[in-house]
Amino acid sequence: MNKLFKKLLITATAILSVICYSTSVFAAGFDVNNDNTVNVNDVTFLQNEISNFNDNTDYDLNNDGRVDVNDISTLQIEISKNDIETIEKNTKLSVTRNEYKQCVGDTVTFSITTNNAISDFTYSSSDSSVAKIVSTDSNTVKVKVNKVGFATVTAKQCSQSVSVRFSVEKAKCIDLSEWNGSIDFNKVKKSGVTCVILRAGYGKDPNQEDNEFQKYYKQAKAAGLNVGAYWYSYATSVDAAKAEVKNCMKTIQDKEFDLPVFLDVEEYRQAVLPRRTLTDIISTFCDGVKGYGFDVGMYSAKSMLVDSAYPDELASKYLIWMAAPNNSYNELTPFVDIHQYSWNGKVDGISEKVDMNYIYNLNC
The missing domain is CATH 3.20.20.80 (Glycosidases)
Structure with missing residues (x-):
């Protein structure tokens, strides 16, 4: 495996660990080794073909008129997108408690459990005057309740979300x-x-x-x-x-x-x-x-x-x-x-x- 291929593989893995894509559709042309599966084996195959100076236009995956390392990059990114799409569809989020009954002035810290290796979460509060997000750390969020009322704090990852309801009393x-x-x-x-x-x-x-x-x-x-x-x-x-x-x-x-x-x-x-x-x-x-x-x-x-x-x-x-x-x-x-x-x-x-x-x- 040469340095360029290693770099592409590392980049794609990094994308996989932190980003959720919404859609990705494979064209048949990405199955360059004709095994009816598009995966890392196709990258290896294409790498070998390019190393042997094969200029078969079927391998021009990015449609730029030539067959070179840029086509390897295109293939690797498409594979990563597909893997991420699969992760997104199967993502499941959960919390140990879906509702907290607190008094004004209380602080609550809770964690989100996910079944994948993606580290990014986004958090939001339906009413930050009632339940204010004070800080977040990976899959953990700290919330301060500051006013009598109701609010929902939502954690989102990919297209999935989970919510925690706060009922706040004097x-x-x-x-x-x-x-x-x-x-x-x-x-x-x-x-x-x-x-x-x-x-x-x-x-x-x-x-x-x-x-x-x-x-x-x-x-x-x-x-x-x-x-x-x-x-x-x-x-x-x-x-x-x-x-x-x-x-x-x-x-x-x-x-x-x-x-x-x-x-x-x-x-x-x-x-x-x-x-x-x-x-x-x-x-x-x-x-x-x-x-x-x-x-x-x-x-x-x-x-x-x-x-x-x-x-x-x-x-x-x-x-x-x-x-x-x-x-x-x-x-x-x-x-x-x-x-x-x-x-x-x-x-x-x-x-x-x-x-x-x-x-x-x-x-x-």
């Missing part, structure tokens, strides 16, 4: 600080809570990290909970908000969160500021943290957000987490993504009363 969430004391996060998880938002710290001055943040973060992650963070703000100016960003980042910059980082705005000194000023303070903090690669949002009571800032402007850019224990979610404005519905919750694994929330949407 997530039960608690927010915690050092005041909540000792917590058994495994019991919290078993109680039905899927998300926790931890106070990372407060203000702009050094040494204002929440005393339990590091421990809570490790334990919540180990328990399999989806974790986010919030920073309690005292800022009354844009410059103070910038300083709070720096202080916050000292605490969280090495953390991996499943949920956003929120600015907690509830001080009276902030409520009496001009609406433009408070809105700019919130935007400065959120944009600053977002610049470090985190998803962001802001938390406040219903009255403060509506009366002391420009909520529509903020909601167009950031997630809105609203404290409104006296209202049902349906009574709130449509831009509310997370509803804090109680300040007196009771959760297994926590002895103190705890804030209770429902997360409906995590799409900024």
